[in-house]
Amino acid sequence: MSQRPAPSPLLLFLLMIPGVSSADWGVSYSPSHICALKDSSVIMNCTYTYPTGHQIMKVFWTKGDVKEDGEYPDLSEDPEYSQRLQYLGDKQQICTIRLSHVTLEDSRMYYFRFITYNPDGKWIGHSGVTLTVTDLQVKSPERVTEGDSVRLTCRSSCTLTYRATFIWYRNSQPLTAGIFENQLILGKVNREDTGRYRCGVDGHSYRSAAVQLNIRYPPENPVISISPSGEIKKGDSVTLICSSDSNPPAEIRWFKGGTFVGSGRIFNISKISSDDSGEYKCRSTYEHGEKYSDAVTLNIMHPPRDISVLINGSGEIVSGDSVTLICSSDSNPPAEISWFKENESSAVGSGQSFSALQSGRFYCQAHNQHGSQRSDAVTVTVHHGAGRNVIVIAATSGGLFIIIIIIIIILFIM
Structure with missing residues (x-):
């Protein structure tokens, strides 16, 4: 319901004139409550009435706060509203407005105010429009x-x-x-x-x-990738990555064989050595269980090392027999073996073992694409004594060991 102001003496006089009543003053809002989405435009529909004989001097909307001079502030003069407010009415009976880009701070009551040229002909629609602006x-x-x-x-x-x-x-x-x-x-x-x-x-x-x-979601079976993916040489830096998609992320632990060696999705090995060769697995642990990856093998390539010559043979050796020498080395990939007689440039044999048919100093040389190494020389000496006595002596040039095999064959004792 629209409310009228306190009647002035002139208004009381007008009310006594036939055909003029307080019902001739009023403001109607439709709807009276509006819920609008943030940043949208709002239409506040409004109509107003006033007695015949009055002429409208000013119409405006207000928030209802009274100024010091007793008048209501005009929203169109408020910097917060002036650019967003559009009056769609007239000075006869329509007082509709559009308020654009409404904000949460625009949530409040709004009122329409009109003033006639008669000093006492002022009216405000106190029922107002309640605007509530909401976000989502x-x-x-x-x-x-x-x-x-x-x-x-x-x-x-x-x-x-x-x-x-x-x-x-x-x-x-x-x-x-x-x-x-x-x-x-x-x-x-x-x-x-x-x-x-x-x-x-x-x-x-x-x-x-x-x-x-x-x-x-739980992890699927984890998968290991290796970087770099090609050949791994001694001294390289190698990265193992365990891919195990899950939410939340699973806990990752690394194992070499059955030994725990690290944790985290990425496992780095810097300056890798042959000791790092072996099978690696990662394990993803989730709140409902755990899963292991398939094993990957790190095969570390390196040149021959720890090369030595062993002498194979025991028992009786007679003139015309041979001495078997065996070359031992650690390399990856396996090395090619060549045999040399000291002070001779050409190889006298190849392969892991070599049959020495004569006296001399012999050594082996191991070679792969990553390097080569030679052994210490081994001395093989065959002595022919009287009667068919044969003495074969084999020794390393470093004197690390001496193997003396004395075979005495006495065919005839005179």
């Missing part, structure tokens, strides 16, 4: 696991005055399925449904703040 918020479950059905709700602080068609976005891409009024229903979600969700109203640019929907 997405309500989502706190915990979602792969396979769950999920319901997201687009909420506002009041029920929008106009019928709203809600729209939904995932990572800024519009969604078309599963929308029921202000809800988005996702059936049996999977990890691809993870994303930032927003809601809005069709025909309006405003969007809600984004809500991150995290879909929890």
Whole structure:
């Protein structure tokens, strides 16, 4: 109901004139309560009446706060409203306005005020229009696991005055399925449904703040990748990466054989050596269990090392027999073996073993694409004594060991 001001003596005089009453003064709002979306435009429909014989001097809308001079402030003169307020009425009976780009701070009561040229002919529609401006918020479950059905709700602080068609976005891409009024229903979600969700109203640019929907899912069998992927040489730096997609991320631990060697998704080995060769696995541990990767083998390439010559043979050696020498070395890939007689440039044999048929100093040389190394020389001496006595002596040039094999064969004792 519109309220009239306290009657002045002139107004009382007018009321005594036939055909003039307080019912001739009034302001009507439709609707009287408006719920509007933030950043939208609002139409406040309004009509007003006044007695015949009055002429309108000024019309305006106000927030109702009275100034020091007793008059109401005009919203069109308020810097916060002047650029957004458009009067759509006239000076006869229409007082409708449009307020654009409404903000949450615009939520309040608004009133229409008109003034006639008669000093006592002023009126304000005290019933006013209640404007509530709302934003949008997405309500989502706190915990979602792969396979769950999920319901997201687009909420506002009041029920929008106009019928709203809600729209939904995932990572800024519009969604078309599963929308029921202000809800988005996702059936049996999977990890691809993870994303930032927003809601809005069709025909309006405003969007809600984004809500991150995290879909929890267990890890699949982890997989190891090696960098660099090619041949690994002694001294290289090698990185093992364990890929185990899960949400939340699984705890990663590394094992060489059955021995724990590190943790974290990335395992680095700097200046790798042959001691680092072996099988590696990673294990992803999740709240509901754990899974192991397949094993990967680090095969460290290196040149020959620890090369030595062994003498194979025991028992009787007679003139014309041979002495077998064996070359031992550690290399990866396996080395090619060549045999040399000291002070001779050409190889006298190849392969891991060599049969020495004569006296001399012999050594082996091991070679692969990463380098080569030679052994110490071994001395082989065959002595022919009287009767068919044969003495074979083999020794390393370093004197590390002496093997003396004395075979005395007495065919005849005279």
